[in-house]
Amino acid sequence: xxxxxxxxxxxxxxxxxxxxxxxxxxxxFLTRGHRIIIWSGGGKDYAEMWCRKxxxxxxxxxxxxxxxxxxxxxxxxxxxxxxxxxxxxxKVNIQI
Numbered sequence: 001x002x003x004x005x006x007x008x009x010x011x012x013x014x015x016x017x018x019x020x021x022x023x024x025x026x027x028x029f030l031t032r033g034h035r036i037i038i039w040s041g042g043g044k045d046y047a048e049m050w051c052r053k054x055x056x057x058x059x060x061x062x063x064x065x066x067x068x069x070x071x072x073x074x075x076x077x078x079x080x081x082x083x084x085x086x087x088x089x090x091k092v093n094i095q096i
Contacts, residue, residue, distance in 0.1 A: 001079040002090075003029045007040040007050045009084035010096050018054060022082065022096055026056075037076055 005011055005026055013019055030036055038056065040047040051057050081090035 001029075002035045002037060002076060004037040004039060004076075004078040004081040004083075004090060006081075006083040006085075007038060007042065007047055010082055011038070011050065011054060019096075023054060025082065030056075037078060 003026075005022070008014075011019055011022055011026070026036060026038075036056070038047055038051055040050070048057075078090040080092045080094065081087060082094050082096050083089070084096055086095045087093050
């Protein structure tokens with residue numbers, strides 16, 4: 001499956017502190033071989049920065065930092081999306 005995670009307020013809070021419960025969910029999917037998309041409306045550089053800070057920048061992780069916004073992530077057709085807002089991005093959308 002393809003699982004998408006937003007950065008702000010999903011993987012990190014307003015103080016830029018990691019939200020470990022949500023990161024644990026991401027890691028759970030990774031350990032089961034699912035493809036992970038980490039995206040942000042803040043753009044590719046911002047999402048990639050958080051990938052590195054959260055430790056998702058090297059194998060065995062298959063992490064994609066989406067280039068622009070929800071629309072760019074939606075083109076990859078995720079099966080599940082975790083976001084702080086209710087979005088229509090995947091087959092199943094979970095608001096955190």
